[in-house]
Amino acid sequence: MLIDSHCHIDFPGLLAREQEVLDAMAANGVGRAICVSVKLEDFPRVLGFAERHPVYWASVGVHPDNTGVEEPDVARLCQLADHPRVVAIGETGLDYHWHKDAPEWQRERFRTHIRAAKTCGKPLIIHTRDAAADTMRILGEEDAAVCGGVMHCFTESRAVAEAALALGFYISFSGIVTFKNASALKEVAAWVPLERLLIETDAPYLAPIPHRGKLNEPAWVRHVAETLASLRGVPLATIEEATTENFFRLFRHAHA
Numbered sequence: 730m731l732i733d734s735h736c737h738i739d740f741p742g743l744l745a746r747e748q749e750v751l752d753a754m755a756a757n758g759v760g761r762a763i764c765v766s767v768k769l770e771d772f773p774r775v776l777g778f779a780e781r782h783p784v785y786w787a788s789v790g791v792h793p794d795n796t797g798v799e800e801p802d803v804a805r806l807c808q809l810a811d812h813p814r815v816v817a818i819g820e821t822g823l824d825y826h827w828h829k830d831a832p833e834w835q836r837e838r839f840r841t842h843i844r845a846a847k848t849c850g851k852p853l854i855i856h857t858r859d860a861a862a863d864t865m866r867i868l869g870e871e872d873a874a875v876c877g878g879v880m881h882c883f884t885e886s887r888a889v890a891e892a893a894l895a896l897g898f899y900i901s902f903s904g905i906v907t908f909k910n911a912s913a914l915k916e917v918a919a920w921v922p923l924e925r926l927l928i929e930t931d932a933p934y935l936a937p938i939p940h941r942g943k944l945n946e947p948a949w950v951r952h953v954a955e956t957l958a959s960l961r962g963v964p965l966a967t968i969e970e971a972t973t974e975n976f977f978r979l980f981r982h983a984h985a
């Protein structure tokens with residue numbers, strides 16, 4: 730069984746194809762996925778997927794890009810996370826690509842999520858874009874090693890991967906690793922220790938080759954796994970077994 734550690738099946742496009750998405754997962758041997766929350770207003774919809782279908786779990790959090798949304802505090806995040814189908818806090822982190830002024834509120838929101846994860850004992854799903862130095866600094870300052878987590882949709886350097894691994898974090902690769910122009914990332918993906926590797930789609934975004942440009946879906950995490958297998962010179966089964974075992978070790982509230 731393959732597991733998509735990060736997708737947004739409640740977003741427009743996938744939301745209306747609930748059964749088709751499930752059928753395609755089954756046809757591709759993708760047995761589980763986490764539906765990741767990006768704002769509290771949508772959390773009931775995210776949790777709904779996890780309550781309707783045993784193949785899904787949910788996370789709770791507010792994406793660093795989102796403005797004009799309910800601002801979470803530790804108590805609110807922990808209250809929403811106190812549900813057997815909620816296995817992680819996030820996605821959270823820093824994004825200076827869409828917020829080039831690097832606003833202080835992003836770092837405060839990020840710290841709130843880390844404190845919530847440590848309080849409720851669930852791991853973090855980290856988003857970082859053009860902000861690796863601050864992301865790693867804050868993870869260290871807030872002692873995020875206590876709750877652990879995953880660097881989702883990893884596109885950073887080997888040095889950043891090493892810093893994340895030193896904190897006990899996992900590294901998750903998306904369809905970007907299948908792209909022809911991603912040679913530096915492919916090198917990192919070939920190097921990350923097998924016992925810290927995860928796979929994801931970030932659907933509906935970032936469809937892997939050979940579906941690049943289309944609406945992505947969890948079934949296509951298979952192409953990410955196949956690419957990792959070929960980059961590392963191992964059978965697909967090796968990637969499948971390791972990433973699934975890693976998934977359940979990190980997301981310890983998820984039960985197969």
Ligand SMILES: [Zn+2]
Nearest residue numbers: 820856881882
């Ligand atoms: Zn993200």
Ligand SMILES: [Zn+2]
Nearest residue numbers: 735765820931
């Ligand atoms: Zn995402």
